[in-house]
Amino acid sequence: xxxxxxxxxxxxxxxxxxxxxxxxxxxxxxxxxxxxxxxxxxxxxxxxxxxxxxxxxxxxxxxxxxxxxxxxxxxxxxxxxxxxxxxxxxxxxxxxxxxxxxxxxxxxxxxxxxxxxxxxxxxxxxxxxxxxxxxxxxxxxxxxxxxxxxxxxxxxxxxx
Numbered sequence: 001x002x003x004x005x006x007x008x009x010x011x012x013x014x015x016x017x018x019x020x021x022x023x024x025x026x027x028x029x030x031x032x033x034x035x036x037x038x039x040x041x042x043x044x045x046x047x048x049x050x051x052x053x054x055x056x057x058x059x060x061x062x063x064x065x066x067x068x069x070x071x072x073x074x075x076x077x078x079x080x081x082x083x084x085x086x087x088x089x090x091x092x093x094x095x096x097x098x099x100x101x102x103x104x105x106x107x108x109x110x111x112x113x114x115x116x117x118x119x120x121x122x123x124x125x126x127x128x129x130x131x132x133x134x135x136x137x138x139x140x141x142x143x144x145x146x147x148x149x150x151x152x153x154x155x156x157x158x159x160x
Contacts, residue, residue, distance in 0.1 A: 036107045046106065050099055057131065058094045059087055093124035101128040111135040117144050 022030060040046040054060040067079040084091045097114075104112055112129050114136070116122030122138035129136035 089124045097124040097128045
């Protein structure tokens, strides 16, 4: 286990220890993912593509709304609200998933797997996979599944 510990300097140059703890059969895949992440992290073409999809597909950045009545009621500083409610893909989850799927595509992957609790991460993953024509498998725990079905029915009813 100690051979997995790595010294990693932070921005101030302070060394901290970091370890990867996972099943042995995942180590090769995680190493491949780490290599690709380092390769594309500062790649201009990759980041331009991600920015494009965040802006033109996911609706980023979302607008700030000046809450005039709240500002008046509180009688002081101007109050602005960040609008996340217009996003249909689980707010911040689509930001993360678009980057992950674009990276997976660059790595030549054809299938994406995801785990979800309440379902929003699964919806965002499925959305991004559909956008890029990738196969998608979303896994959900047996305890979360009945709750997610209820939420889907509840949401469908409230949309009518």
